[in-house]
Amino acid sequence: MTRYRHRAGELLVHAEDCAAIRAELAGFGYHPAGGAGVLRRFTGTRPVPEVLAALRGHGASPNHLFGLDRIIWGDLRPRPTGLDLTPVPAAERIAVRAGVIDTGIVLRDGKPHDFLGNRVCYDPEDTVRVVRGEDGNPVGSAGHGTFVAGVVLKQAGPDVGVRMKGVIDEQRGEAEDLAVANAIDDLREEGVTLINLSFSGQTFEDQPPKAIEAALRRLSPDTVVVASAGNRGMRQRVFPAGIKLAPTVPGQVDDKHALVLPVGSADASRTPRVADFSNFGPWIAAYADGVDVVGPYFHPGYPAQPPDEKPRFNGYAVWSGTSFSAAIVTGRIAAVMATGKSARDAAGEVLTAADPLTVFDVNGSSEVPRVQES
Numbered sequence: 001m002t003r004y005r006h007r008a009g010e011l012l013v014h015a016e017d018c019a020a021i022r023a024e025l026a027g028f029g030y031h032p033a034g035g036a037g038v039l040r041r042f043t044g045t046r047p048v049p050e051v052l053a054a055l056r057g058h059g060a061s062p063n064h065l066f067g068l069d070r071i072i073w074g075d076l077r078p079r080p081t082g083l084d085l086t087p088v089p090a091a092e093r094i095a096v097r098a099g100v101i102d103t104g105i106v107l108r109d110g111k112p113h114d115f116l117g118n119r120v121c122y123d124p125e126d127t128v129r130v131v132r133g134e135d136g137n138p139v140g141s142a143g144h145g146t147f148v149a150g151v152v153l154k155q156a157g158p159d160v161g162v163r164m165k166g167v168i169d170e171q172r173g174e175a176e177d178l179a180v181a182n183a184i185d186d187l188r189e190e191g192v193t194l195i196n197l198s199f200s201g202q203t204f205e206d207q208p209p210k211a212i213e214a215a216l217r218r219l220s221p222d223t224v225v226v227a228s229a230g231n232r233g234m235r236q237r238v239f240p241a242g243i244k245l246a247p248t249v250p251g252q253v254d255d256k257h258a259l260v261l262p263v264g265s266a267d268a269s270r271t272p273r274v275a276d277f278s279n280f281g282p283w284i285a286a287y288a289d290g291v292d293v294v295g296p297y298f299h300p301g302y303p304a305q306p307p308d309e310k311p312r313f314n315g316y317a318v319w320s321g322t323s324f325s326a327a328i329v330t331g332r333i334a335a336v337m338a339t340g341k342s343a344r345d346a347a348g349e350v351l352t353a354a355d356p357l358t359v360f361d362v363n364g365s366s367e368v369p370r371v372q373e374s
């Protein structure tokens with residue numbers, strides 16, 4: 001049993017390595033099955049871990065699967081709330097669109113949630129089919145993308161919008177390496193320079209996922225990618241948040257690659273501290289509020305509840321997780337970008353202005369920026 005998740009019967013191979021290992025892969029029954037750019041997809045029937053062990057990891061990688069880590073089936077579920085949010089219509093001109101790669105947007109009567117209104121942009125393939133259980137209530141992760149987009153928009157004014165790319169499966173809550181990479185490329189081609197990735201996972205030999213890393217390297221240096229650190233309460237880094245595009249040199253700024261910001265969750269219910277569920281460690285760039293975040297969730301009266309249960313679902317919910325901490329940071333950066341600053345400069349301003357959060361680790365204590373909701 002592997003601790004990383006992957007697409008069964010699929011391997012990703014760099015185009016430059018195909019000639020060297022094609023014969024060996026064929027010996028395992030793996031053959032080319034398409035792919036463009038620097039990566040090729042090979043498919044076969046032998047178990048991926050078995051093939052990788054024989055190859056000793058040289059030249060091939062799983063097509064990793066990333067997911068929504070505990071927030072659907074675990075103990076971090078959306079809960080009803082008596083709170084709601086006031087929709088803010090889009091300005092005549094949207095100055096900034098933050099890219100959100102997630103499950104996509106839930107539509108009702110052909111329209112997004114009222115809170116998102118006309119501030120969210122999407123293609124037909126970026127919408128979500130709600131999967132319902134026997135009780136008629138949603139099963140899986142359909143509401144996640146709408147909630148994340150709403151949390152981003154909460155932090156900014158009417159001149160900030162969201163460009164949704166729907167790649168996470170609405171039932172299983174997982175997305176493959178190649179699909180995420182393609183969405184990143186699409187956003188790059190559209191000129192989006194701020195991207196939110198609210199999902200995570202572990203990888204083969206703790207190596208960066210090939211396709212996503214390659215797509216991040218294709219981004220312009222002024223692009224900022226905000227990624228959730230995961231909800232396993234562990235120190236080990238996860239991906240894509242843990243991707244480093246260049247070695248970290250103290251006191252120096254990497255101006256040749258996009259900036260990837262791993263974001264964990266802070267719990268402000270008492271003295272601010274790292275939330276119990278949040279991953280942590282020296283690889284985290286910032287923490288943000290992540291406990292009982294309010295956001296848009298389906299519509300009033302849905303999901304259905306027992307008659308005596310209070311509060312009722314009113315079109316909004318409270319939800320906890322690093323997904324929403326990342327969305328808060330993305331929204332705060334977008335708000336500063338709307339004043340005319342680049343994504344990288346805006347990110348620097350948001351983190352510099354943040355209050356420090358004291359984090360205790362095996363090596364002692366350190367102070368990390370803690371971004372609060374606006």
